[in-house]
Amino acid sequence: MQSSTSAFCWPCYRRKVASALLLMICATAQPLTPMLRRLFKSHDQHLERNDIHAAMGAMQRATRLQPDFAGAWLNLGLAQWSAGRAEEAVDSCQRAAVADPTTDDAYVDLGYFLTIMQDERALVMYQKAEHIDPNSGENLLALG
Numbered sequence: 001m002q003s004s005t006s007a008f009c010w011p012c013y014r015r016k017v018a019s020a021l022l023l024m025i026c027a028t029a030q031p032l033t034p035m036l037r038r039l040f041k042s043h044d045q046h047l048e049r050n051d052i053h054a055a056m057g058a059m060q061r062a063t064r065l066q067p068d069f070a071g072a073w074l075n076l077g078l079a080q081w082s083a084g085r086a087e088e089a090v091d092s093c094q095r096a097a098v099a100d101p102t103t104d105d106a107y108v109d110l111g112y113f114l115t116i117m118q119d120e121r122a123l124v125m126y127q128k129a130e131h132i133d134p135n136s137g138e139n140l141l142a143l144g
Helices: 010-027 034-048 054-064 072-082 084-101 105-114 121-130 137-143
Strands: none
Touching: 010 054, 010 072, 010 121, 034 072, 054 072, 072 084, 072 105
């Protein structure tokens, strides 16, 4: 299994992180605590400075603080992928999917990561995402 992240798109990552945070805040009944807000702000500031490892650290702290918050797991997975930690990214996105089974973002990201890794589970992830949100452009593009 290949773990190359050469197809990573930094602008796509930034857009995804911003939309993931908004989606997670809207989709969950859990409000962000002041500490989680600070960690997400820190994460965003580190991204602006292209400091992926520090951004990853902020999301690792967020997942320890609130392990059932899908937004933190999803952002952590995206940062791990960006840092070349493919297996960890897959694990984090799986945790996001468990934390909030109603978000298709975790499955879209899993599908993308697994496609790049040439893992046959990718199609199943895209299908799960499509089942959650049949009108998502990302899902439709991925499934062809």
